[in-house]
Amino acid sequence: MKFTLLNTAAVAAVALNGANALSLVAQSSSGDLNGAALSSIHEGAAIDYVTLSPGGESLSVDLNTTASLITYELQPGILQWLAVVGGVLQFYPEPVGDKFTVGSDGTLSLNGTSSGFYACQNINDPYNYQQTWFVLYSASGQPTVGDSCTAVTLASGSASASNATTTTVTSAANAVETAEVTVTDCPESVTNCPARATSAAPAVETTGASPTIEQTNGSGAVAISALALLGSLSAFFL
Ligand SMILES: *[C@@H]1O[C@H](CO)[C@@H](O)[C@H](O)[C@H]1NC(C)=O
Ligand SMILES: *[C@@H]1O[C@H](CO)[C@@H](O)[C@H](O)[C@H]1NC(C)=O
Ligand SMILES: *[C@@H]1O[C@H](CO)[C@@H](O)[C@H](O)[C@H]1NC(C)=O
Numbered sequence: 001m002k003f004t005l006l007n008t009a010a011v012a013a014v015a016l017n018g019a020n021a022l023s024l025v026a027q028s029s030s031g032d033l034n035g036a037a038l039s040s041i042h043e044g045a046a047i048d049y050v051t052l053s054p055g056g057e058s059l060s061v062d063l064n065t066t067a068s069l070i071t072y073e074l075q076p077g078i079l080q081w082l083a084v085v086g087g088v089l090q091f092y093p094e095p096v097g098d099k100f101t102v103g104s105d106g107t108l109s110l111n112g113t114s115s116g117f118y119a120c121q122n123i124n125d126p127y128n129y130q131q132t133w134f135v136l137y138s139a140s141g142q143p144t145v146g147d148s149c150t151a152v153t154l155a156s157g158s159a160s161a162s163n164a165t166t167t168t169v170t171s172a173a174n175a176v177e178t179a180e181v182t183v184t185d186c187p188e189s190v191t192n193c194p195a196r197a198t199s200a201a202p203a204v205e206t207t208g209a210s211p212t213i214e215q216t217n218g219s220g221a222v223a224i225s226a227l228a229l230l231g232s233l234s235a236f237f238l
């Protein structure tokens with residue numbers, strides 16, 4: 001069964017490549033915003049306001065756990081720092097003293113607290129993107145700007161845009177059985193993810209040929225889901 005472990009290790013290497021890279025998504029009781037990707041939009045010289053894109057794709061950012069800073073590489077060699085400036089969460093040309101951490105459940109905290117983030121529209125941003133969801137920060141409660149602010153938490157995860165991801169595990173040479181498993185692409189931090197609730201290890205038999213893994217909607221974030229799946233598969237084999 002060694003091949004199973006090797007294979008799992010290979011996927012783990014992919015998932016952990018760039019140890020501090022992460023994507024962030026919104027979590028909200030508002031269905032439209034729950035799972036929305038964290039992205040950004042140009043609002044000034046090297047200033048990009050953080051936006052939420054339901055159905056969009058999340059930016060890949062880097063978390064420096066030592067400095068508690070999150071950076072985004074705008075262009076090769078040009079970094080921006082995640083920061084709250086004027087109450088707006090944005091990627092900014094320099095760090096401003098905000099400390100960002102990601103808890104073991106994946107939740108993003110600013111200066112030690114995960115509350116205070118709000119998704120708002122119509123915030124009178126410089127470029128007047130009326131229908132865009134911007135992320136504001138207000139430690140004192142719901143902001144009054146815009147016409148529809150909704151509290152959100154931000155968490156490490158994969159956007160639910162691609163929702164259902166199919167992972168097919170087949171044995172390479174002698175395909176004895178193929179298990180096709182549909183994995184709903186919930187962020188790890190969503191505790192009652194319907195897919196994980198029913199993700200009992202499927203009965204897969206192999207004859208010793210190294211299994212291959214095919215993924216649709218493949219991305220780094222999906223690889224993590226696949227890793228969790230393979231973890232349960234290898235546990236099953238052992
Ligand atoms: C993280 O920040 C620390 C302190 O500023 C710095 O020494 C280190 O090089 C940074 N690490 C990375 C990977 O950028
Ligand atoms: C976070 O803490 C730093 C250091 O005290 C402070 O400069 C910064 O304004 C705080 N950020 C927010 C959004 O309150
Ligand atoms: C994800 O799947 C669920 C269940 O099929 C569906 O209700 C929901 O609208 C889907 N979400 C997206 C973003 O496609």
Ligand SMILES: CC(=O)N[C@H]1CO[C@H](CO)[C@@H](O)[C@@H]1O
Pocket residue numbers: 161162163216217
């Ligand atoms: C969000 C996304 O990329 N969804 C795609 C997942 O893969 C299926 C099948 O290839 C596509 O139809 C979806 O558009």
